Amino acid sequence: MVVELHCGKTCGLGYTYADVATAKLIETKLLDCVREAPAAGIGALWARMVCTVRNLGRPGIASMAIAAVDNALWDLNARLMERPLHSVLGATRSSIPIYGSGGFTSYTKRELESHMARWVHDGLTRVKMKVGRDPAADVDRVRAARSAIGSHTELFVDANGAYNVKEALEFAHLFLDFGVRWFEEPVYHRDVRGLRFIREHAPASIEISAGEYGYDPFDFERLIEVVDVLQADVTRCEGITGFLLVDGLCAATNVPLSTHCAPAITAPAAAASQMLRHMEYFFDHVRIEGMLFDGVPQVRNGALQLDPACPGNGLTFKRKDAQRFAI
Numbered sequence: 001m002v003v004e005l006h007c008g009k010t011c012g013l014g015y016t017y018a019d020v021a022t023a024k025l026i027e028t029k030l031l032d033c034v035r036e037a038p039a040a041g042i043g044a045l046w047a048r049m050v051c052t053v054r055n056l057g058r059p060g061i062a063s064m065a066i067a068a069v070d071n072a073l074w075d076l077n078a079r080l081m082e083r084p085l086h087s088v089l090g091a092t093r094s095s096i097p098i099y100g101s102g103g104f105t106s107y108t109k110r111e112l113e114s115h116m117a118r119w120v121h122d123g124l125t126r127v128k129m130k131v132g133r134d135p136a137a138d139v140d141r142v143r144a145a146r147s148a149i150g151s152h153t154e155l156f157v158d159a160n161g162a163y164n165v166k167e168a169l170e171f172a173h174l175f176l177d178f179g180v181r182w183f184e185e186p187v188y189h190r191d192v193r194g195l196r197f198i199r200e201h202a203p204a205s206i207e208i209s210a211g212e213y214g215y216d217p218f219d220f221e222r223l224i225e226v227v228d229v230l231q232a233d234v235t236r237c238e239g240i241t242g243f244l245l246v247d248g249l250c251a252a253t254n255v256p257l258s259t260h261c262a263p264a265i266t267a268p269a270a271a272a273s274q275m276l277r278h279m280e281y282f283f284d285h286v287r288i289e290g291m292l293f294d295g296v297p298q299v300r301n302g303a304l305q306l307d308p309a310c311p312g313n314g315l316t317f318k319r320k321d322a323q324r325f326a327i
């Protein structure tokens with residue numbers, strides 16, 4: 001869902017990946033919040049959008065709609081200043097640590113092995129795979145992934161909330177044999193009690209993470225109590241403005257932050273994050289962002305490299321290529 005905001009001859013680009021209902025909501029509610037408004041007033045415009053969705057329910061579709069507009073507002077401002085967005089956001093780095101993410105449960109063991117080995121071949125030092133769809137196969141799959149990536153690459157697993165609490169705790173111990181360092185959404189992300197139990201009882205060398213379904217600051221405030229690393233998605237958490245609030249929450253509680261999905265639109269905010277551990281470099285989104293946008297940041301030396309000179313987020317929408325997907 002792409003948003004373009006115009007100020008004179010300058011155009012700001014933002015997006016989220018969401019249902020078409022998100023676009024409808026922008027048309028009927030959010031457009032009036034930003035039309036004819038001063039582009040530089042991002043904070044006030046963000047607050048106005050949040051206020052406007054009060055009766056619709058803030059988390060979910062409304063938060064994603066706000067995210068797309070807020071991301072476009074930030075890009076518009078940076079382009080008006082003719083400066084890179086990450087530098088406008090206060091970043092001093094243009095190289096961002098990442099981890100390769102994919103390892104889908106739909107892969108055969110052989111496909112999983114070659115997929116994971118490919119990340120390492122490309123220079124990545126951390127990789128993540130999915131678990132939980134078929135628990136009986138998980139230990140075998142994790143063993144296969146470990147042998148494919150060797151002993152020096154960090155191995156993460158993501159259960160997408162598939163396990164129950166006792167099952168997740170058992171797997172946390174089993175995965176330890178394969179040096180798993182990160183256990184994402186071991187149980188349903190809204191089961192805060194379950195997440196707390198896992199975090200308090202899992203081996204100390206496995207970090208528990210969650211946050212990709214965080215929409216507003218209140219979601220993150222609840223979750224940060226029960227994770228070792230908080231995650232946030234700039235296309236869900238009400239945009240870069242919302243992401244910076246999450247970063248502040250992490251700073252105030254000394255919890256590291258890792259970003260979720262959509263690396264190209266996330267990168268400038270990630271570069272500016274005070275508490276950033278790393279960014280997720282998600283296989284499917286890397287593919288899709290490359291199809292739909294020119295100027296996506298590239299991986300070099302195992303990190304994502306931002307262009308230190310290109311204004312805004314550096315992205316150009318490939319309108320013609322995107323046309324066949326238009327709705």
Ligand SMILES: [Mg+2]
Pocket residue numbers: 158160184185212
């Ligand atoms: Mg996940």
